[in-house]
Amino acid sequence: MSEERTEKQVLNADEMRRAIVRIAHEIAERNEGVADVLLIGIRRRGVPLAQRIAQALLDAEGVQVPVGQIDITLYRDDLSLRHPYPMVGPTHLPGDITGRTIVLVDDVLYTGRTVRAALDELADFGRPARIQLAVLIDRGHRELPIRADFIGKNLPTARDEMVEVHVSEIDGGEDGVFIVKGAS
Amino acid sequence: MTGHGTATMLERPQRRHVLDLDDFSREEIEQVFRAAEMMKEVLTRAIKQVPVLRGKTVVNLFWEASTRTRVSFELAAKSLSANVVSMTAAGSSVSKGESLLDTVRTLQALGADFIVIRHSESGAPYLVAQHFRGSVLNAGDGRHAHPSQALLDLFTIRERLGTIEGRKVVIIGDILHSRVARSNLWGLQTMGAHVVLCAPPTLLGAEAWWKQTWPGIEISYDLDEAVKGADVLMALRLQRERMQAGLLPSLREYSRHFALTAERVARARPEALVMHPGPMNEGIEIMPDVVTSPQSAIEEQVTNGVAIRMALLYLLAGGSQISL
Numbered sequence: 001m002s003e004e005r006t007e008k009q010v011l012n013a014d015e016m017r018r019a020i021v022r023i024a025h026e027i028a029e030r031n032e033g034v035a036d037v038l039l040i041g042i043r044r045r046g047v048p049l050a051q052r053i054a055q056a057l058l059d060a061e062g063v064q065v066p067v068g069q070i071d072i073t074l075y076r077d078d079l080s081l082r083h084p085y086p087m088v089g090p091t092h093l094p095g096d097i098t099g100r101t102i103v104l105v106d107d108v109l110y111t112g113r114t115v116r117a118a119l120d121e122l123a124d125f126g127r128p129a130r131i132q133l134a135v136l137i138d139r140g141h142r143e144l145p146i147r148a149d150f151i152g153k154n155l156p157t158a159r160d161e162m163v164e165v166h167v168s169e170i171d172g173g174e175d176g177v178f179i180v181k182g183a184s
Numbered sequence: 185m186t187g188h189g190t191a192t193m194l195e196r197p198q199r200r201h202v203l204d205l206d207d208f209s210r211e212e213i214e215q216v217f218r219a220a221e222m223m224k225e226v227l228t229r230a231i232k233q234v235p236v237l238r239g240k241t242v243v244n245l246f247w248e249a250s251t252r253t254r255v256s257f258e259l260a261a262k263s264l265s266a267n268v269v270s271m272t273a274a275g276s277s278v279s280k281g282e283s284l285l286d287t288v289r290t291l292q293a294l295g296a297d298f299i300v301i302r303h304s305e306s307g308a309p310y311l312v313a314q315h316f317r318g319s320v321l322n323a324g325d326g327r328h329a330h331p332s333q334a335l336l337d338l339f340t341i342r343e344r345l346g347t348i349e350g351r352k353v354v355i356i357g358d359i360l361h362s363r364v365a366r367s368n369l370w371g372l373q374t375m376g377a378h379v380v381l382c383a384p385p386t387l388l389g390a391e392a393w394w395k396q397t398w399p400g401i402e403i404s405y406d407l408d409e410a411v412k413g414a415d416v417l418m419a420l421r422l423q424r425e426r427m428q429a430g431l432l433p434s435l436r437e438y439s440r441h442f443a444l445t446a447e448r449v450a451r452a453r454p455e456a457l458v459m460h461p462g463p464m465n466e467g468i469e470i471m472p473d474v475v476t477s478p479q480s481a482i483e484e485q486v487t488n489g490v491a492i493r494m495a496l497l498y499l500l501a502g503g504s505q506i507s508l
Contacts (some may be wrong), residue, residue: 073236125229
């Protein structure tokens, strides 16, 4: 059972940066500008990614898009399976979300359950005109009918693999995306 | 859920009950604070409710009168989407002679996941905890303990003053009968505060007993001295319903020596906090102008109570042994 840990890099810092810039351009294109857009990062690593997308939009469009963050812990569907509970983090939304275009941002899209929880939580804050989903990595294995609108990279994985996204704001060091297998 | 451990798991032994603060470490108290900060944010939302305890049942057993603690626990449970039933002794089968344990067994059979209990007998929540498969929260037992009140007091001090460690906290008045004082002593000692108990000797009892249980504390019989340099002035309610004849010469005499007046507050540190667990006897242990002064944190104590109780329910649900 003591399988050795192996780590394979799938994106380096430059590739991550380009993927984020491309997502930002796609968001502006899809929404014909970003006047109504709010970026909301899902804690934790979705938050710095949302801030970087906002920076890329500022560079490309000259518009400062508001960035918020959402912590979905209190909306999880697996809390009863997790002992003890995970620590709750803060949720801050930049103003009223009703009528706006929300772009939810997360690092990895996997089962879709995190996104389900985020959608439920947002519905308790207001009624956005539309909600779109941007992820750096889509690793497949969905358990709910959820898909991303903007994807940095599609990454076919096995269920026993893990995808680790390193962002310097949280993890320190260099940005990068890794597939990790074996002992965690 | 993103394929790697994004959530920070609490590293602690799984707690099942909250009976007093004597078994809370500093780390665990700080975890309660962190959860309570998040719950405070939930309470500022347009929809002050999250689904985390959906389908769970919280029973409030209040065998003794209460306004703020009962309403606060009720709102906390409802804000977490639990089903809440609140009972008082009057109007329940207790008035037909049903024992506490029979009541608990009945509630268990009805599917209760949490029992919040207030009882006039010290130790009653411990008895309930031995016979109930879910979690028990002590909402005040006799003169023994009131842990959620002490946690909200600590949380309020930390929120207003930034730190608890090293602060001089003076607890004033009817300490003999006070479960709030006892739970606060555990919590304040654990968090590194310097506690002074200030009361007439008849409302304190043997000095040695207090110092044996809480070695770091100081005892004073002179409030004018005790307030000097204080960071927190915590007045207690004079519990006239528990008062035996002869403990006090008169209310007026008590008030002259031990009431929190503006003059006494002015002798404490300029940013000192005034606290009271409520309900207050205004004009006896605390003066009305002190209650409404900017230094008073009494209303915040009540507001923070809901967030603290939400945090406790949340953390207990995560650590509970039963399949919640």
